[in-house]
Amino acid sequence: MEFLLLSDRAFLWLAAITYTVAFALALSSILRKRQHSRKTLLAFVIAGFVLQTTGLYIRGHASGSCPLNNQFELMQFMGWSTTLLYLVIGPAFRVSLLGFFTSAFVAIILLVSLFVPEWDTAQTTSIFGTDHWIKAHASLATFSYGVMGILSLTSTMFLLQNRSLKKKNMGGLAPYLPSILELEQINFRLLTFGLSLLTFSILVGAFYTSDPSSSSKLLISGAIWIGYIIIFILYKTRRFSSNNLAYTCIFLFIAAILSLGSVSNAIDHSEEIEEQVSPRE
Amino acid sequence: MTQETAQLLLVGISHHTASMEEREKLALMPERFDDFYRGLKALPGTQESLVLNTCNRLEIYSVVKTENSSDVAKELSDYICSFHDFDSAHFKKLRSVKKSKYVLEHLFNVASGIESQIVGETEILGQAKNAYALARKQDSLGPVLNRLFQKTFQAAKWIRSHTAVGSGQVNVANVAVDLAKKVFGKLETSNILVIGTGEIGEKTLKALRSRGASKITIVSRKIERAEEVAQNMGIKALTRDQLDNSLHEYDIVLTSTSSPSPILTQGTIASAQKKRSIRPFLLIDLAIPRDIEESAAELDNVYLYNLDDLAKIADENLRLRKIETSHGKKLLAERAEKTWEHFGSRFTSL
Numbered sequence: 050m051e052f053l054l055l056s057d058r059a060f061l062w063l064a065a066i067t068y069t070v071a072f073a074l075a076l077s078s079i080l081r082k083r084q085h086s087r088k089t090l091l092a093f094v095i096a097g098f099v100l101q102t103t104g105l106y107i108r109g110h111a112s113g114s115c116p117l118n119n120q121f122e123l124m125q126f127m128g129w130s131t132t133l134l135y136l137v138i139g140p141a142f143r144v145s146l147l148g149f150f151t152s153a154f155v156a157i158i159l160l161v162s163l164f165v166p167e168w169d170t171a172q173t174t175s176i177f178g179t180d181h182w183i184k185a186h187a188s189l190a191t192f193s194y195g196v197m198g199i200l201s202l203t204s205t206m207f208l209l210q211n212r213s214l215k216k217k218n219m220g221g222l223a224p225y226l227p228s229i230l231e232l233e234q235i236n237f238r239l240l241t242f243g244l245s246l247l248t249f250s251i252l253v254g255a256f257y258t259s260d261p262s263s264s265s266k267l268l269i270s271g272a273i274w275i276g277y278i279i280i281f282i283l284y285k286t287r288r289f290s291s292n293n294l295a296y297t298c299i300f301l302f303i304a305a306i307l308s309l310g311s312v313s314n315a316i317d318h319s320e321e322i323e324e325q326v327s328p329r330e
Numbered sequence: 331m332t333q334e335t336a337q338l339l340l341v342g343i344s345h346h347t348a349s350m351e352e353r354e355k356l357a358l359m360p361e362r363f364d365d366f367y368r369g370l371k372a373l374p375g376t377q378e379s380l381v382l383n384t385c386n387r388l389e390i391y392s393v394v395k396t397e398n399s400s401d402v403a404k405e406l407s408d409y410i411c412s413f414h415d416f417d418s419a420h421f422k423k424l425r426s427v428k429k430s431k432y433v434l435e436h437l438f439n440v441a442s443g444i445e446s447q448i449v450g451e452t453e454i455l456g457q458a459k460n461a462y463a464l465a466r467k468q469d470s471l472g473p474v475l476n477r478l479f480q481k482t483f484q485a486a487k488w489i490r491s492h493t494a495v496g497s498g499q500v501n502v503a504n505v506a507v508d509l510a511k512k513v514f515g516k517l518e519t520s521n522i523l524v525i526g527t528g529e530i531g532e533k534t535l536k537a538l539r540s541r542g543a544s545k546i547t548i549v550s551r552k553i554e555r556a557e558e559v560a561q562n563m564g565i566k567a568l569t570r571d572q573l574d575n576s577l578h579e580y581d582i583v584l585t586s587t588s589s590p591s592p593i594l595t596q597g598t599i600a601s602a603q604k605k606r607s608i609r610p611f612l613l614i615d616l617a618i619p620r621d622i623e624e625s626a627a628e629l630d631n632v633y634l635y636n637l638d639d640l641a642k643i644a645d646e647n648l649r650l651r652k653i654e655t656s657h658g659k660k661l662l663a664e665r666a667e668k669t670w671e672h673f674g675s676r677f678t679s680l
Contacts, residue, residue, distance in 0.1 A: 214512060214633045219643055224497065228515035229610050229633075287608055290630045 057111070058163070060104030061125060065159035067097035068132075071152040079149070079225060090148045091139075097155070098132045105129060117187045121169035123309050124162035126188070128155045130195025138199070138239075146225050150202040158198075182253055189250035190270065194305050196243030197277075200236060201302035204295035207232040211292060233291045237284065240298065244277050269308040276301045336377060336474070337399040338673075340428040340436060341406040342389030345447050348424045356414050356421075358383040366413060367468040373409060375402035378472035380465040380479070382440070384457045386447050389440075391433065393474045403427045431670040434478060438662040441486040443496060450496040450651040455486050474673070481669050485662060495658040498647025502530065502640045503537040505647075506614050509640075510538065510582050513612045513633055517543040523580040524548045525573070525593065527555050530616045530637075531586030538582075539563065547580070549573050551587070578605035582612045585621035592623045599626040614640075 071093030078086070105125060108116040116122045135151040162168055206226055213223035226232075251274050254267060280297045283289035343356060358366055358381065370379050370390070378393040388410070394402040407425055411418040428436050436445070441458045443450045462479045465471045490496045499505045507517075514520045522543055524535050527550050535546065546565040550556035553569045560567035577583070577598065587593060594613070599622070603611055608631070615622040615636040627634035
């Protein structure tokens with residue numbers, strides 16, 4: 050399916066390039082020790098978001114469902130969620146450099162997913178079936194990973210600022226980063242928000258999924274959820290430092306990204322079983 | 331129009347050519363401003379004038395008639411010397427004379443802090459604005475200098491946002507305040523404790539207050555001294571004994587005592603940190619010998635800086651500013667050229 054003579058993938062490529070340009074412009078300003086224009090960066094991120102939304106809309110329209118039908122779409126949807134969150138929370142938190150990190154992060158996610166054609170194999174059935182609750186579970190879970198994606202970015206910013214203050218090295222990105230206290234507060238709010246979404250999506254998933262092939266997926270997602278719950282409690286009860294929280298948030302997010310593979314595998318496996326029972330003509 | 335045959339002229343001295351003693355002799359005291367401007371306006375060659383008088387420079391910016399601009403430069407030099415009873419032959423060696431667009435370029439550089447002794451300092455822009463306001467009050471400005479100074483203020487602001495000429499702090503007190511902002515963001519809500527009443531401590535305290543800090547407590551061995559400082563600054567005073575159980579209540583601790591051994595050990599800081607919620611702890615040790623045990627820096631969420639650390643950061647910032655100066659000068663020269671094109675019809679070229 051096309052729109053304005055461009056295919057869905059063409060729109061997604063354009064979005065990835067726009068995010069990359071946004072990141073490159075901000076990076077070049079920072080390297081030349083000039084203040085980067087937040088308005089220019091925001092304009093590029095918005096343009097990238099519009100292009101990505103169009104690309105995903107075309108795919109969703111073609112499949113008749115939320116574009117979460119393979120690993121490629123999962124990655125794309127997570128990148129889209131991260132940008133959406135940046136656009137929503139960015140102005141509220143007024144976090145300098147968050148746009149810079151977001152554009153870099155989303156550009157990487159989009160480019161990686163676009164460069165791995167195996168991830169974009171057409172599914173004969175929708176990855177999450179036709180049940181609306183399962184679709185809600187999938188989109189909420191992916192969206193919560195988007196929140197955790199932003200959290201991993203603000204955690205990285207915290208670690209960079211913490212390192213520069215501890216090492217007494219005020220060069221590099223340090224002059225442009227928000228304060229330690231602001232980053233701590235933002236991290237905790239994002240953790241709370243992301244965890245709430247993830248909890249709800251897991252509850253929905255656990256309640257409505259009876260497919261045994263998805264049990265490994267649920268197990269991995271559950272393990273990540275437990276990880277987030279543990280650090281939330283430890284931090285809330287002051288038994289976990291902000292430094293440890295930041296490191297763990299990054300680690301858990303990487304694990305969450307890797308677990309997306311298990312979702313696709315689970316579906317592929319489910320399709321194989323289906324084929325064995327009733328071979329397609 | 332008189333401006334059609336006019337020339338822009340600058341006569342002055344600065345720290346680049348004049349020693350501190352020479353600058354002191356030529357400095358214009360506020361109570362003599364009226365007299366100086368009265369004499370300046372009475373000079374036959376000048377149409378508009380503005381005096382920029384700071385601790386590092388005395389400069390007269392004038393719009394003069396073209397045909398005799400060199401004479402007016404001599405006239406202005408003689409006037410400065412006679413006003414200050416300064417040897418005119420010696421003044422000639424120190425002075426700098428600039429004409430037409432080079433005056434504008436110089437003015438842009440001066441107002442941007444590029445010509446300052448501490449490169450990139452911002453005080454000069456305020457001083458230039460005050461000089462402009464004073465010249466207006468003295469009714470010695472006309473349409474040309476009025477417009478040129480407005481353009482200068484815009485250029486000075488622009489260069490700060492487009493280069494690193496003014497980035498980073500270059501004095502110890504302001505570096506400490508910058509660090510506090512890097513850790514806590516807004517200083518209005520941070521609890522600050524100042525231990526000791528040393529000079530550098532007081533300077534840092536003033537810098538913190540000027541950047542919004544208000545919850546400040548001062549501690550001294552002698553309560554009378556603490557109360558004296560506290561009263562002058564409108565803050566709270568405590569004795570050392572009262573401090574022991576309340577260290578954890580503070581976010582920023584600034585020490586500048588003359589104690590021969592550390593007054594805050596790693597253990598003291600660690601137990602205070604345990605009582606705090608998960609909030610960072612910034613310790614600034616301005617004393618020599620040091621007041622805070624160095625090993626306290628190893629604690630999680632504790633940031634410890636001593637006088638050497640602050641001085642190193644200040645030096646590094648100054649170094650970076652100097653590197654950026656040539657780039658800033660180039661940009662300002664381009665801007666001055668463009669601005670000059672707008673004024674070109676008013677002046678004859680050199």
